[in-house]
Amino acid sequence: MPEGRIVKAISGFYYVRMPDMDIRCRARGVFKKRKWSPLVGDIVTFERTENGEGWVTDIHPRKTELMRPPIANVEQAIVVGSLKQPELTLDLLDRFLVHAEREGLDILICLTKEDLVEDEKLIDQVRAIYDPTGYPIITTSIEKNTGIEELKRELAGKLSVFAGQSGVGKSSLLNAVLPHLALATGEVSRKLGRGRHTTRQVELLDLPGGGQVADTPGFSQLSFMEMEETELSACFPEMALRAPRCKFRGCLHRNEPGCAVLEACENGEIDKGRHQRYLQFLEEIHDNRRY
Ligand SMILES: Nc1nc2c(ncn2[C@@H]2O[C@H](COP(=O)(O)OP(=O)(O)OP(=O)(O)O)[C@@H](O)[C@H]2O)c(=O)[nH]1
Numbered sequence: 001m002p003e004g005r006i007v008k009a010i011s012g013f014y015y016v017r018m019p020d021m022d023i024r025c026r027a028r029g030v031f032k033k034r035k036w037s038p039l040v041g042d043i044v045t046f047e048r049t050e051n052g053e054g055w056v057t058d059i060h061p062r063k064t065e066l067m068r069p070p071i072a073n074v075e076q077a078i079v080v081g082s083l084k085q086p087e088l089t090l091d092l093l094d095r096f097l098v099h100a101e102r103e104g105l106d107i108l109i110c111l112t113k114e115d116l117v118e119d120e121k122l123i124d125q126v127r128a129i130y131d132p133t134g135y136p137i138i139t140t141s142i143e144k145n146t147g148i149e150e151l152k153r154e155l156a157g158k159l160s161v162f163a164g165q166s167g168v169g170k171s172s173l174l175n176a177v178l179p180h181l182a183l184a185t186g187e188v189s190r191k192l193g194r195g196r197h198t199t200r201q202v203e204l205l206d207l208p209g210g211g212q213v214a215d216t217p218g219f220s221q222l223s224f225m226e227m228e229e230t231e232l233s234a235c236f237p238e239m240a241l242r243a244p245r246c247k248f249r250g251c252l253h254r255n256e257p258g259c260a261v262l263e264a265c266e267n268g269e270i271d272k273g274r275h276q277r278y279l280q281f282l283e284e285i286h287d288n289r290r291y
């Protein structure tokens with residue numbers, strides 16, 4: 001039976017991408033009974049029906065599962081922060097990074113609007129903060145068309161989502177890597193007769209170099225509601241790397257004696273600001289749990 005990836009879902013129909021076309025499928029009632037329904041991004045097995053449509057018969061195991069927006073099997077988050085307009089907000093950048101880590105995604109940091117930067121030192125400072133995390137960092141400018149080829153290489157062959165605060169340039173980057181995006185989406189919505197009242201759903205777009213990207217940003221909700229205090233430091237790679245050398249198991253890297261993370265902050269191996277934000281997030285988790 002044929003298999004493919006669901007690239008969009010509209011009103012109970014799932015569109016499964018095949019090399020030559022998308023097959024419009026329904027899901028078997030059995031999924032609904034089990035409260036298990038296909039998601040955009042799922043790899044599914046389906047049965048062709050006589051009218052050229054299909055029935056989804058099986059959903060393959062998911063590698064990852066994002067809830068807001070709902071997408072299965074995302075592999076990479078492009079966490080976007082603008083260097084200027086708006087100023088880089090490290091608190092927000094770190095929230096996006098923690099959420100992407102928690103979902104088990106590969107991460108790329110993308111610093112945008114490089115053309116607006118007057119003092120190159122700003123970029124060096126940000127790089128110094130994030131180098132210990134091991135995340136690749138690229139700087140881009142839509143105005144000067146810099147970093148776009150590098151971004152395309154990082155996106156190739158993977159299913160990615162862009163994430164980052166409003167106005168940092170996510171849509172601009174999406175347009176830059178998909179030069180025909182505006183045209184393509186216009187055509188699609190005409191074909192489907194999608195009216196103004198149809199809820200806008202997430203859709204996966206094919207990249208020219210292979211791979212796909214979601215047309216809706218990831219992580220629209222940034223609280224730490226469902227997280228435990230002990231899980232947080234695993235989402236800061238530079239801390240996770242050192243935690244096994246802490247004297248106490250379950251060390252929260254606050255003020256415990258023999259803490260390898262605090263030691264690394266003192267000798268400059270970990271950025272103190274990152275650790276401060278870690279402590280602040282830890283407090284938020286703690287406060288959530290009291291209610
Ligand atoms: N100077 C400069 N402006 C940029 C660059 N990238 C984006 N912009 C501008 O920044 C503004 C916001 O860009 P968007 O791409 O809409 O940002 P977004 O992150 O998608 O924003 P939301 O849709 O609100 O989440 C627009 O006016 C863009 O023209 C850049 O590299 N340089």
Ligand SMILES: [Zn+2]
Nearest residue numbers: 246251253259
């Ligand atoms: Zn510790």
